[in-house]
Amino acid sequence: MENSVKEKIENLINESEVMLFMKGTPEMPQCGFSAAVVGVLNHLGVNYKTSNVLQDEEIREGIKEYSDWPTIPQLYVKNEFVGGCDIIREMHENGELTSFFEEKNIKTN
Amino acid sequence: MPMQANEIKDLILETFPDAKIKIDDLRGDGDHYAAYIETSSFKGLSKVKQHQMVYKALKGKMGYDLHALALNTSEPK
Numbered sequence: 001m002e003n004s005v006k007e008k009i010e011n012l013i014n015e016s017e018v019m020l021f022m023k024g025t026p027e028m029p030q031c032g033f034s035a036a037v038v039g040v041l042n043h044l045g046v047n048y049k050t051s052n053v054l055q056d057e058e059i060r061e062g063i064k065e066y067s068d069w070p071t072i073p074q075l076y077v078k079n080e081f082v083g084g085c086d087i088i089r090e091m092h093e094n095g096e097l098t099s100f101f102e103e104k105n106i107k108t109n
Numbered sequence: 110m111p112m113q114a115n116e117i118k119d120l121i122l123e124t125f126p127d128a129k130i131k132i133d134d135l136r137g138d139g140d141h142y143a144a145y146i147e148t149s150s151f152k153g154l155s156k157v158k159q160h161q162m163v164y165k166a167l168k169g170k171m172g173y174d175l176h177a178l179a180l181n182t183s184e185p186k
Contacts, residue, residue, distance in 0.1 A: 033177075064172065068161055069157075069160075070171040070172035070173075071172050082157070083156060083160070085179075086180050087156045087157065087160065090156070090181070
């Protein structure tokens, strides 16, 4: 991966404690999997930022390599890759996600 | 090009010969699957690591030939 792309990704990850790489925007998700993660984050009431990978091909391909993860969405919390849609959904269903945010000192509802 | 359920299963078995695998074709269109994979190889690993291992077993097809594969990984109880 080019350093400029890596830097761009790292700047995004540093931009917010909770950063979601997704297709579309929280208001207009362009994919059901991205919509599902947005739904979970909204439900928990955490503050988050998003990056729309459909608007930047470099980030769209770069983030896959950066995280060693082939799909979008991807959730980062305090610079740590937490998972994609399946993991977030599973963690939400079994309550792990709430405890995870608590551990990281991130406010939920 | 979509993949058949048994192709997915074979690729996973190549990497995890002891795995118990169930694959559901969620919409019957050969493009949206859910896979349930149980193998001792996952022991002690985070979900992220477990899923990464499955993606590796799929040899780069995930996100390309395979549009949607929901993963549910576990270790034997």
